Amino acid sequence: MIDFRYHIVSIVAIFFALGAGVVLGAGPLKGTGSDIILNQANVDRASLVAARDEITQLKALNKYHQDYEAKVTAGLANGKLTNVKVALVVMPNADSDVVDGLDDELQKSGAQVTVRAALNAKLFDPGQRQLIEPLITQLATADVDFPKDSTTYERAGLILARGVAAKEPNRTVDTDATRILQGMSSSELVSLKPATIKDRATLIVVVAGKPATPAVASSTYTDAVDFIEGLDTGSAGVVLAGTPDTAKDGGLLKALRSDSDATKIVSSVDVADLPAGQMTVVFALVEQLTGKAGQYGAFDAKDGIAPAAVMPKDN
Incomplete structure (x- = not known):
């Protein structure tokens, strides 16, 4: 079963890109095209929230997969190598x-x-x-x-x-x-x-x-x-x-x-x-x-x- 942790890694990269936009919106570009920057910052913040939610969901799904795998399929190999x-x-x-x-x-x-x-x-x-x-x-x-x-x-x-x-x-x-x-x-x-x-x-x-x-x-x-x-x-x-x-x-x-x-x-x-x-x-x-x-x-x-x-x- 594929481990969703590997998918999470790609999502984390979003934070770096979006974080740069938030910093610019509050930093040296403030006052020049401020409305555009503020609007973009709002979009970035919403994307960050969505990304966090997706990571939380993926972690929960990953835990479900591992727990299901461990509990439902447990014992399938029992006795297969007895005395070996x-x-x-x-x-x-x-x-x-x-x-x-x-x-x-x-x-x-x-x-x-x-x-x-x-x-x-x-x-x-x-x-x-x-x-x-x-x-x-x-x-x-x-x-x-x-x-x-x-x-x-x-x-x-x-x-x-x-x-x-x-x-x-x-x-x-x-x-x-x-x-x-x-x-x-x-x-x-x-x-x-x-x-x-x-x-x-x-x-x-x-x-x-x-x-x-x-x-x-x-x-x-x-x-x-x-x-x-x-x-x-x-x-x-x-x-x-x-x-x-x-x-x-x-x-x-x-x-x-x-x-x-x-x-x-x-x-x-x-x-x-x-x-x-x-x-x-x-x-x-x-x-x-x-x-x-x-x-x-x-x-x-x-x-x-x-x-x-x-x-x-x-x-």
Whole structure:
């Protein structure tokens, strides 16, 4: 459901233009064409009142939409991931409220959230590449096969996946996984909550970070997209969850959705800050278990609002 907050932003701009007219009507032009200025000021004041009223109405409508969405559709995803283990991988500068909301919805779905793995911005710092490559080689395990022509960050994602996830269910954190997690944590590339985990997840939710200001080129996220593909290779499926801003130019979802290879295997949801979007993340995870991927949400989401095949049929 589209959030009306984005419409409100355009209305607020009216205040700046109208405010200038009011100032002029009471300032240096007073006495020269005063009737015209005063008439215009009255029109501007009326427009300001109307704009305020519209903003108030939009806020009320927006609250209604969110409350309706939260209350009427609540529970649609309950039980969809019963006994499925899911890891949360949090990109740098991700919104903590979005992370908490996703965690709550996953637990309502019956999933067990095994870990929150928060990635340090240092991981994607070009100046740290000389550290990343030898660390990957050091942490590689005998049971991890790096795809031919894989990039440094695809391999890094695959190594982290070996630590927190597995393609098959009911895998525990073994000696190799412990060594990987300790190595990445001690290098200050990843922080884990809890610090010690017992079970490896089957599915992974990656939470996108807030876009930089000013916006950066999509190519800036190439390493991050490669990393996410690596996570997918080492697990049973990945869903990238973000806010509407992340689906626009300068955002991680936009970059992933522009990569045809990535979209074949990784799903994305661009309204994960809304209750319906958090439920869609659950549905997208269910779809990932079937070997399918899709791009869902409200902004250039080519596969619609949610994966129809796993949505409840009686609602």
